[in-house]
Each structure stands twice: as structure tokens, then as C-alpha cells.
């Protein structure tokens with residue numbers, strides 16, 4: 001689905017990582033760990049063609065991401081649901097309108113109307129549907145961000161710290177939603193510092209855990 005081959009990236013002439021290779025096969029579940037500033041968010045952005053590799057190849061659904069024009073990038077992005085680290089909601093819209101936004105902006109409001117009630121129930125936000133984002137707790141906002149990523153029925157879900165700033169119980173709840181999506185066949189990539197969540201996930205699903213550190217991507221080991 002998504003493949004990085006010998007990819008290097010850096011900002012302002014400084015190399016952040018180099019010769020990174022990664023394959024997200026259909027239906028796979030990957031965790032990406034590593035110290036703060038190692039480049040996890042950057043690596044995720046390369047995977048959903050939000051950044052272009054300085055060197056190497058990124059293939060998204062078989063296409064060379066570096067050769068895609070804006071429209072082609074937008075087409076690929078429709079198949080990838082992204083849960084951003086900071087959620088980024090529009091505070092003047094209700095939580096239901098925020099979740100529906102990826103469909104309403106692309107003229108598919110009727111699909112949003114059909115799918116929203118079930119999706120809100122799935123993330124347990126039915127009662128909060130008409131509230132504004134600032135009125136929700138951190139965990140509720142994280143679940144809303146996941147629902148917004150899922151509403152377009154993506155093949156791949158990329159989540160950046162989806163359990164940041166939530167307690168253990170909420171982190172388990174978010175994890176179980178992501179596992180459910182994976183069991184439905186979705187390909188999942190999660191960047192996280194939450195090693196307890198990774199341990200919990202590994203008892204339920206077969207997940208690959210990678211660690212980005214000092215510019216290298218390696219299989220995580222003893223820390224788990």
C-alpha cells in the first residue's frame with residue numbers, strides 16, 4: 001500500500017534520517033516509536049505524501065509519490081485517513097460537523113448524513129454530537145479525530161500520537177477502535193510514545209514495532 005525505499009529527509013539542509021525503508025502491506029499494523037524529535041511525524045507525513053523525500057522513493061498505492069501532481073496527491077490522500085497530533089478542529093462547528101467535514105468539503109454531504117449516526121456511536125460520541133470542540137475532553141477530541149479520519153472509508157489509517165494526553169482507560173478505548181479497524185482489513189500506522197499501549201496491542205494483534213532513533217529505523221526490542 002505504502003512503501004518507502006531508501007528514503008532520506010531533512011529540514012533546512014540538516015539530515016533528519018536517511019536510507020529508511022518501510023513497507024506497509026495491506027492489512028498490516030505498525031507502531032512507530034522513538035524519542036521526541038527523532039522524526040516520527042516527518043516519517044508519517046512522507047507516508048501520506050504531505051512531504052516529498054529528499055532522496056529515495058515513496059510509493060503510495062503503487063504510484064511514485066514524488067511524481068504525483070497536486071490532484072493525484074489529493075486522490076491518494078482520499079484513501080488515507082490521518083489522525084493529527086493536535087486534532088485541529090474548527091471551533092465554530094459542532095463535533096458532528098467537524099467529523100463530517102472531509103465529506104462535506106468534497107460534495108459528499110449526503111454520505112456524511114448517512115454514516116454519521118453510526119460513526120458517532122462507534123466512537124461513543126452520540127451525546128456530544130452538537131457540542132463544540134472546546135467543550136469536549138481530551139479523550140473525546142481524540143475519538144472525534146479518529147472518526148473524522150475514518151468517515152471517508154480509507155484503506156490506510158495513519159495516527160500521530162492518538163493517545164497523547166489521555167488516561168490509560170481512554171488509551172485502551174482508542175486502541176480497541178484501531179484494532180477493530182485493522183480487523184476490518186484497514187492498514188494501520190501509529191506513531192506513539194505509549195509503550196504500555198503497544199504491549200497491550202501485541203497481546204491482541206500481530207503488530208510490527210519500529211523505532212526511529214539517530215536517523216535510523218530499526219525493529220524495537222528490549223524496551224518492550
Ligand SMILES: Nc1ncnc2c1ncn2[C@@H]1O[C@H](COP(=O)(O)OP(=O)(O)OP(=O)(O)O)[C@@H](O)[C@H]1O
Pocket residue numbers: 011012016034035036037038039040041042043
Ligand atoms: N516544518 C519544519 N521545519 C523545520 N524543522 C522541522 C519542521 N518540522 C519538524 N522539524 C524538526 O524536525 C525534527 C523532527 O520533528 P518531528 O515532529 O518529525 O519529530 P517527532 O519524532 O514526531 O517528535 P515528537 O515525538 O516530539 O512529536 C525536530 O527537530 C523538529 O524541530
